[in-house]
Amino acid sequence: MLKTQNALLFILLVFLSKTNFGQENSLPNDCVNAIVLCGNGKLSSNAQGFGTQELFPGSNSCFSDENNSLWLKIDIVKSGTLGFTLKPSSTDIMVDYDFFIFGPNASCNDLGQAIRCSTTNPDAAGLTSNHTGMNDTATETSEGPGPDGDSFVKSLDVSVGDSYYIVIDRPHGDGGFELEWTGTATQGGMPFPTGVEANNIPDQHKSTTTGSYTFLLNDFKREISTDPNVDIRFFENETDAIDNANPLPETISLIAESKTIYARVTSPNGCFEIINFKLSVAFEFDKFFTPNGDGINDFWPIENVSSFLLNNSYISIFDRYGKLVKQLRATSLGWDGTINGNPLPEADYWFHATLKDGKEVKGHFALKR
Numbered sequence: 001m002l003k004t005q006n007a008l009l010f011i012l013l014v015f016l017s018k019t020n021f022g023q024e025n026s027l028p029n030d031c032v033n034a035i036v037l038c039g040n041g042k043l044s045s046n047a048q049g050f051g052t053q054e055l056f057p058g059s060n061s062c063f064s065d066e067n068n069s070l071w072l073k074i075d076i077v078k079s080g081t082l083g084f085t086l087k088p089s090s091t092d093i094m095v096d097y098d099f100f101i102f103g104p105n106a107s108c109n110d111l112g113q114a115i116r117c118s119t120t121n122p123d124a125a126g127l128t129s130n131h132t133g134m135n136d137t138a139t140e141t142s143e144g145p146g147p148d149g150d151s152f153v154k155s156l157d158v159s160v161g162d163s164y165y166i167v168i169d170r171p172h173g174d175g176g177f178e179l180e181w182t183g184t185a186t187q188g189g190m191p192f193p194t195g196v197e198a199n200n201i202p203d204q205h206k207s208t209t210t211g212s213y214t215f216l217l218n219d220f221k222r223e224i225s226t227d228p229n230v231d232i233r234f235f236e237n238e239t240d241a242i243d244n245a246n247p248l249p250e251t252i253s254l255i256a257e258s259k260t261i262y263a264r265v266t267s268p269n270g271c272f273e274i275i276n277f278k279l280s281v282a283f284e285f286d287k288f289f290t291p292n293g294d295g296i297n298d299f300w301p302i303e304n305v306s307s308f309l310l311n312n313s314y315i316s317i318f319d320r321y322g323k324l325v326k327q328l329r330a331t332s333l334g335w336d337g338t339i340n341g342n343p344l345p346e347a348d349y350w351f352h353a354t355l356k357d358g359k360e361v362k363g364h365f366a367l368k369r
């Protein structure tokens, strides 16, 4: 479970190829989809590009617009100075991150002028590091573009109840970054609300004679959180869960496979936690058959199991004394409970079989009449 209260917030920006525009609309490269920072620890996002262009000459004194952007929103619960150091995951001086801060209490349709920004290019400015951010020693509130500045501007003076939008933008280079929060507001705990409570749930495993099972994801919601005010959605990967993009349907059908499901638990204030759990379904042989000629369950295995067995392999069936009574091709109809045409008595019988992956399975089943 991702719950951290330390001053390090890792954000990994993953720039993937576009899939479709409908999906991009929900990505946090636009103000309205800003990721709310709470107790969130590691974040990753598929955001790439800039969605709607929301920076323009006049919106900031750093002379830049959006290139590859990620919008974050912070709600302040502790007063003090607040800064950060943005550390690109690549130390290459050509990797250039910029940022812009709007607020306090700006709205997406009326952002106003950025109150902090830095568009210094570390290579053009002759810097030795590509880190950028805000600290308590810098005095100017904006710098850039290009060779102007040293990539650090004055930290914010934040008060309880304030909210700010932070636009992280990457005009040059590739790769993700992490944010390390600094300033007096971070002393003794982060100045952001704590994340929503979400319970981990155990992995769920089913074995069925058809090898398939349909899980109802809604059934897990109560176990994850009993708070009726939280919104719980399920996703195929952590990145989609963070972006709140491409939620899974309410049912997941698996056939002899396992899948990790990511649940995003979001509180009304936008804080979220992401937990994950595994769903798995295994094939198992039928436990009985009734070879009385009534057309119901007359052959063992009852289900068609050929797709789970190694091609051209055999199922060997033994009686309780270990005597081989039948060898079935994996593709055959099954055993009718006879040996040389003579019906065998009600009893437990044993089998050996080889699954698709080469795994040997042994077990037993009941012949009932």
Ligand SMILES: [Ca+2]
Pocket: 029, 030, 031, 050, 051, 052, 053, 054, 066, 069
């Ligand atoms: Ca945008």
Ligand SMILES: [Ca+2]
Pocket: 096, 097, 098, 099, 118, 119, 120, 121, 122, 132, 151
């Ligand atoms: Ca920069």
Ligand SMILES: [Ca+2]
Pocket: 138, 140, 143, 149, 150, 151, 152, 153
């Ligand atoms: Ca500076």
Ligand SMILES: [Ca+2]
Pocket: 289, 290, 291, 292, 293, 294, 295, 296, 297, 298
């Ligand atoms: Ca029968």
